[in-house]
Amino acid sequence: xxxxxxxxxxxxxxxxxxxxxxxxxxxxxxxxxxxxxxxxxxxxxxxxxxxxxxxxxxxxxxxxxxxxxxxxxxxxxxxxxxxxxxxxxxxxxxxxxxxxxxxxxxxxxxxxxxxxxxxxxxxxxxxxxxxxxxxxxxxxxxxxxxxxxxxxxxxxxxxxxxxxxxxxxxxxxxxxxxxxxxxxxxxxxxxxxxxxxxxxxxxxxxxxxxxxxxxxxxxxxxxxxxxxxxxxxxxxxxxxxxxxxxxx
Amino acid sequence: xxxxxxxxxxxxxxxxxxxxxxxxxxxxxxxxxxxxxxxxxxxxxxxxxxxxxxxxxxxxxxxxxxxxxxxxxx
Numbered sequence: 001x002x003x004x005x006x007x008x009x010x011x012x013x014x015x016x017x018x019x020x021x022x023x024x025x026x027x028x029x030x031x032x033x034x035x036x037x038x039x040x041x042x043x044x045x046x047x048x049x050x051x052x053x054x055x056x057x058x059x060x061x062x063x064x065x066x067x068x069x070x071x072x073x074x075x076x077x078x079x080x081x082x083x084x085x086x087x088x089x090x091x092x093x094x095x096x097x098x099x100x101x102x103x104x105x106x107x108x109x110x111x112x113x114x115x116x117x118x119x120x121x122x123x124x125x126x127x128x129x130x131x132x133x134x135x136x137x138x139x140x141x142x143x144x145x146x147x148x149x150x151x152x153x154x155x156x157x158x159x160x161x162x163x164x165x166x167x168x169x170x171x172x173x174x175x176x177x178x179x180x181x182x183x184x185x186x187x188x189x190x191x192x193x194x195x196x197x198x199x200x201x202x203x204x205x206x207x208x209x210x211x212x213x214x215x216x217x218x219x220x221x222x223x224x225x226x227x228x229x230x231x232x233x234x235x236x237x238x239x240x241x242x243x244x245x246x247x248x
Numbered sequence: 249x250x251x252x253x254x255x256x257x258x259x260x261x262x263x264x265x266x267x268x269x270x271x272x273x274x275x276x277x278x279x280x281x282x283x284x285x286x287x288x289x290x291x292x293x294x295x296x297x298x299x300x301x302x303x304x305x306x307x308x309x310x311x312x313x314x315x316x317x318x319x320x321x322x
Binding site for chain 1: 267270272279280288290298304305310313315320321322
């Protein structure tokens with residue numbers, strides 16, 4: 001049971017990464033190219049030596065990006081199936097598809113939306129290399145906050161629903177969630193460093209592209225996993241209901 | 249109606265959502281979390297803030313994915 005869920009999650013994650021890869025190529029890579037061109041023009045005018053390339057641009061755009069997306073998709077898909085296993089049957093009368101949808105939405109909010117609004121994705125040439133340590137810690141800290149706050153919100157909504165009704169419980173929980181996140185946004189530092197003259201349109205388009213990659217990844221993962229799991233559950237229920245071979 | 253030769257799709261009882269017992273999930277959860285931690289670390293952080301392998305090859309290889317997935321890169 002758990003084994004098939006986990007394998008299905010990883011495969012759905014891999015498929016979701018393949019779709020998200022198309023978004024990354026179509027919308028993300030042009031902006032990465034612009035950013036690197038800016039970086040090189042700046043290094044050229046500053047008469048800095050050209051950095052020796054460890055991995056060429058073509059490899060970064062193809063093999064490197066494919067590998068990174070595949071690893072990320074498999075990792076996310078595995079975690080998704082675990083979250084699904086905890087959620088299924090414990091969030092009221094939701095079936096497999098609806099549970100997968102709720103888990104995907106919650107996961108997207110926790111892992112992408114919460115960190116993104118404070119520490120959005122940055123293209124090459126944006127961000128001070130001196131602060132990579134603190135930025136990495138703050139980013140992963142914000143992911144952790146997103147996961148904890150979203151999990152707490154899902155549990156709180158479930159507890160409040162019998163007393164307040166589903167609609168009001170959702171509103172109360174969402175407001176509480178927003179207040180907690182807003183307080184943390186206010187008290188955490190923002191070591192952002194956009195280089196002088198970096199084109200604002202490239203920064204904006206890169207961030208929208210990055211958000212889009214994550215949105216497509218999570219949506220595909222949730223919908224595909226939900227479809228496959230619903231089908232598997234129905235098949236199991238049917239075979240349990242009819243132990244006699246068909247046509248006998 | 250109940251005697252139809254072909255079982256009607258809508259007549260199938262909707263199974264109550266079953267719960268996977270927590271003790272069945274836990275070992276798989278440990279495995280999934282450990283695997284995800286290794287994969288996400290390699291894609292998102294190795295040879296950035298911290299470095300387990302020498303050089304910058306992992307960083308450069310995963311460069312575009314690291315930027316586009318939203319991790320701080322450099």
